[in-house]
Amino acid sequence: MEIKYYAEINETHYESKLDNGLKILIIQKKDYKSSSCFIAYPYGSLDIKQKIGDQTQEYPSGIAHFLEHKLFENNNGMDIMETFSHLSANVNAFTSHTETVYYFNSSKKNIKKPLNLLLDFVQNLSISDASVEKEKGIIIQELRMYMQMPEQRLVLETFQSLFHKHPIRLDIGGNELSVNSISREILERCYELNYHPSNALLVCITPNHPDLILSWIIENQKNKKFNEFNEINRIIDKEPSSVYHKNYEFEMDIQSSKMTYSFKVKSTFPNNKENLLKEWKYRLFLELVFSSMNPQYEKWMSENRIHDYFGYDVELNNEYGYIMFYGENEDKDNFINLIHEGLDTNINEFEGFFERLKRRYFAQLLRQFDDQDDYAITLIRSRFSHVDITDSILCLKEVKYSDLLLIRDEILEMDTSFVKMNCKV
Amino acid sequence: MFKIQSSNQGLSVYTDKFKDLIISVRFSYPNVEPYVTMSNLLSYIITDRSEEYPKKQDMSLKMDELFGLSLNSKTSSLGYAHTLEVRIKTLNERYTDFPHLKASTEFLFSSINYPLFNEMTFNEAKINLESTLKRIQDKPSYLGLLKACEGIGKDTPLQTFSQGNLDVLRNVQLRDLISFHHKLINEVKPDILIMGDIDLNSMKGIYSILDFKGHSTNQKTCYKFEAKHHFRSTIQKNVDQSTLTQLYTTNVEYSDPNYFALRVLIIMLGQLPNSLLFQEVREKRSLCYSISAGSFNFDGIMTIQTGIEYSKKELVETLIEEQIIKLKKGQFSLKLLNIAKKMFVNGLESMEDDQNAYLGFLFQRSITGKNIDLKESINLIKKINKEDIIRVSNQLVLVSEFMIRGKN
Numbered sequence: 001m002e003i004k005y006y007a008e009i010n011e012t013h014y015e016s017k018l019d020n021g022l023k024i025l026i027i028q029k030k031d032y033k034s035s036s037c038f039i040a041y042p043y044g045s046l047d048i049k050q051k052i053g054d055q056t057q058e059y060p061s062g063i064a065h066f067l068e069h070k071l072f073e074n075n076n077g078m079d080i081m082e083t084f085s086h087l088s089a090n091v092n093a094f095t096s097h098t099e100t101v102y103y104f105n106s107s108k109k110n111i112k113k114p115l116n117l118l119l120d121f122v123q124n125l126s127i128s129d130a131s132v133e134k135e136k137g138i139i140i141q142e143l144r145m146y147m148q149m150p151e152q153r154l155v156l157e158t159f160q161s162l163f164h165k166h167p168i169r170l171d172i173g174g175n176e177l178s179v180n181s182i183s184r185e186i187l188e189r190c191y192e193l194n195y196h197p198s199n200a201l202l203v204c205i206t207p208n209h210p211d212l213i214l215s216w217i218i219e220n221q222k223n224k225k226f227n228e229f230n231e232i233n234r235i236i237d238k239e240p241s242s243v244y245h246k247n248y249e250f251e252m253d254i255q256s257s258k259m260t261y262s263f264k265v266k267s268t269f270p271n272n273k274e275n276l277l278k279e280w281k282y283r284l285f286l287e288l289v290f291s292s293m294n295p296q297y298e299k300w301m302s303e304n305r306i307h308d309y310f311g312y313d314v315e316l317n318n319e320y321g322y323i324m325f326y327g328e329n330e331d332k333d334n335f336i337n338l339i340h341e342g343l344d345t346n347i348n349e350f351e352g353f354f355e356r357l358k359r360r361y362f363a364q365l366l367r368q369f370d371d372q373d374d375y376a377i378t379l380i381r382s383r384f385s386h387v388d389i390t391d392s393i394l395c396l397k398e399v400k401y402s403d404l405l406l407i408r409d410e411i412l413e414m415d416t417s418f419v420k421m422n423c424k425v
Numbered sequence: 426m427f428k429i430q431s432s433n434q435g436l437s438v439y440t441d442k443f444k445d446l447i448i449s450v451r452f453s454y455p456n457v458e459p460y461v462t463m464s465n466l467l468s469y470i471i472t473d474r475s476e477e478y479p480k481k482q483d484m485s486l487k488m489d490e491l492f493g494l495s496l497n498s499k500t501s502s503l504g505y506a507h508t509l510e511v512r513i514k515t516l517n518e519r520y521t522d523f524p525h526l527k528a529s530t531e532f533l534f535s536s537i538n539y540p541l542f543n544e545m546t547f548n549e550a551k552i553n554l555e556s557t558l559k560r561i562q563d564k565p566s567y568l569g570l571l572k573a574c575e576g577i578g579k580d581t582p583l584q585t586f587s588q589g590n591l592d593v594l595r596n597v598q599l600r601d602l603i604s605f606h607h608k609l610i611n612e613v614k615p616d617i618l619i620m621g622d623i624d625l626n627s628m629k630g631i632y633s634i635l636d637f638k639g640h641s642t643n644q645k646t647c648y649k650f651e652a653k654h655h656f657r658s659t660i661q662k663n664v665d666q667s668t669l670t671q672l673y674t675t676n677v678e679y680s681d682p683n684y685f686a687l688r689v690l691i692i693m694l695g696q697l698p699n700s701l702l703f704q705e706v707r708e709k710r711s712l713c714y715s716i717s718a719g720s721f722n723f724d725g726i727m728t729i730q731t732g733i734e735y736s737k738k739e740l741v742e743t744l745i746e747e748q749i750i751k752l753k754k755g756q757f758s759l760k761l762l763n764i765a766k767k768m769f770v771n772g773l774e775s776m777e778d779d780q781n782a783y784l785g786f787l788f789q790r791s792i793t794g795k796n797i798d799l800k801e802s803i804n805l806i807k808k809i810n811k812e813d814i815i816r817v818s819n820q821l822v823l824v825s826e827f828m829i830r831g832k833n
Contacts, residue, residue: 363493
């Protein structure tokens with residue numbers, strides 16, 4: 001096992017890779033009462049077009065999420081969730097744009113049985129046509145539930161306005177049509193391709209000794225047979241740098257109109273460490289301008305142009321990038337003007353605050369290592385995007401004040417999209 | 426291992442397992458309007474600006490100077506009591522360039538005692554609270570619970586929504602808020618809770634800075650809600666899904682000897698993937714994605730909520746009723762009971778890895794005078810048997826049902 005000590009965060013990682021390709025990362029938290037184990041696959045809602053060898057395959061949207069639902073199906077007569085509960089372990093899973101993660105948490109010191117169960121159920125799909133049909137009703141209710149949550153709906157509509165083709169514009173769970181088109185055969189094919197141990201990362205955060213955890217994993221894996229692993233690549237069609245809708249409005253049964261004003265990043269770096277660095281530059285610039293650090297912010301509030309439901313989100317990776325401002329406001333022009341006034345702020349007078357702001361973000365980054373779930377998910381996402389767990393801290397440290405002086409012009413060169421959710425009377 | 430020290434000054438938990446130190450100050454007062462709405466306004470103002478830092482920028486810069494200190498405030502209902510919590514979370518000095526604990530504590534004290542009251546901060550807080558309340562009501566799950574409580578809660582704490590009331594908000598004046606703050610600071614002795622890696626001297630230093638003037642009020646908390654009538658109502662909303670919310674009286678609240686049995690019952694009914702409701706309504710019949718049971722622990726209320734198609738309303742109601750009858754008649758497996766107990770224990774044990782959850786547990790124990798620790802609680806849960814579940818189930822009475830009817 002390889003041992004890596006990260007001085008910046010005072011954390012030690014124990015890493016290993018089994019012959020079948022399964023990558024393992026163990027973090028011992030001696031003072032903790034509970035253990036959390038996560039098995040993750042870089043298979044999310046964006047993976048609807050994949051290249052395997054020289055073949056390209058396409059799937060209905062929502063397929064990864066559907067598969068996540070079906071993995072929990074009774075396996076050889078055993079109810080997986082019930083068995084976890086019986087072992088004093090809470091099991092759950094989620095599908096995001098870029099990964100599917102299954103995990104359990106238990107306050108019992110000995111987690112050999114739930115760990116075995118996690119590996120066993122994720123490494124074995126057993127479904128029937130009838131059960132796939134039955135699941136469709138449940139998933140459609142889930143899609144409807146999320147569609148009536150105003151904030152989530154607004155983000156989805158924003159992605160649909162920003163992007164022409166990129167699958168980020170699709171709901172993680174797909175839509176009613178795509179869900180209804182999914183069959184047992186499709187699910188089995190996707191499982192076969194994407195759930196190979198070589199494609200998986202197992203993360204355990206536990207008070208147990210890493211050697212003990214590793215020995216349990218090896219014992220579990222040694223007699224399992226897997227087909228040969230085929231390298232899979234996500235195919236993303238070339239996305240224009242322009243936005244799909246410059247302006248889009250829709251109605252919902254809400255009391256206050258909400259809106260987003262977004263900037264589509266023209267091109268991102270193939271290397272995600274560079275994207276991380278750029279994202280920090282954007283974030284630091286935006287925080288200096290669109291937060292209480294800027295005296296204008298207080299003025300905007302007092303003029304009732306914004307209130308506490310105002311903010312921004314930035315995401316930048318090797319596939320796409322955007323900056324999204326959101327708020328509650330009836331007046332489109334007022335909101336857009338405010339964003340441009342903010343971007344035009346002379347930040348020279350904020351130079352003295354720059355190091356303090358970095359200190360705040362440094363504290364926030366450190367804090368995530370106290371929470372087992374945050375820690376594990378950060379680790380998983382770092383690995384899948386080929387960056388190191390401390391790269392975020394290192395990139396933050398690397399940003400210089402002078403870097404921020406170029407950001408305004410860079411943002412203003414991007415194409416923009418405005419989306420408004422109106423109150424339905 | 427945690428070292429817990431309780432004194433007249435407050436409650437402290439020493440542990441070196443977290444990177445943060447939390448200092449939490451909690452004021453408790455009657456759960457009635459206009460106090461509740463005013464405490465929510467205070468919650469905004471306290472974390473916004475203070476007399477010492479009269480601009481948002483000043484506050485922000487000070488917090489960044491203190492290594493990204495976070496100052497948060499929130500309110501919650503605990504039966505007859507309502508609490509305003511103001512807390513700071515600050516990095517352990519091990520990770521910082523210079524000692525900042527004293528300055529951080531002084532910042533907390535100053536924020537609580539000397540918030541910046543003027544028309545501008547007051548109006549801003551009102552706008553923020555109004556928008557928050559509207560956003561909450563836009564979410565069918567919250568709206569369902571609010572309306573189900575309103576329907577039966579007249580003249581009881583159930584009538585008061587912990588985040589405030591829009592009508593009350595419109596009528597609150599700045600002078601009312603200042604007077605409420607004055608009363609709180611001068612008359613109520615807050616609970617002070619500290620958790621993190623600090624020595625005894627530093628702990629004493631914190632208490633000496635947080636020298637609040639108020640005296641102990643022995644605010645009453647738990648009560649058993651008794652419904653005067655049954656409430657049933659439906660509203661139409663332009664959403665895809667219908668949301669069904671039910672409230673049951675339990676005759677059991679947080680300080681009751683049957684409390685743990687009720688909690689186990691609720692887990693058996695609707696908090697696990699193998700719970701009765703989840704199995705029957707979702708897994709067997711695919712009628713919903715989510716169905717769950719919950720509780721208002723200080724009011725003696727159990728809740729059930731699900732998102733369904735409106736045409737399946739009656740079927741779902743019947744299925745829910747059947748699951749409760751199964752509990753009342755003892756028609757459930759011992760396996761389900763044991764699993765529910767295990768999961769409850771698992772949740773309690775895991776609290777020791779979560780500073781916020783652990784402090785919440787200690788505070789609830791302190792404010793109710795329920796002097797049993799985590800270990801004793803776990804022992805009591807392990808002793809719960811089938812008869813306990815049957816007995817508590819037979820106290821369940823459906824008293825309120827609210828339906829938000831969607832398009833489908």
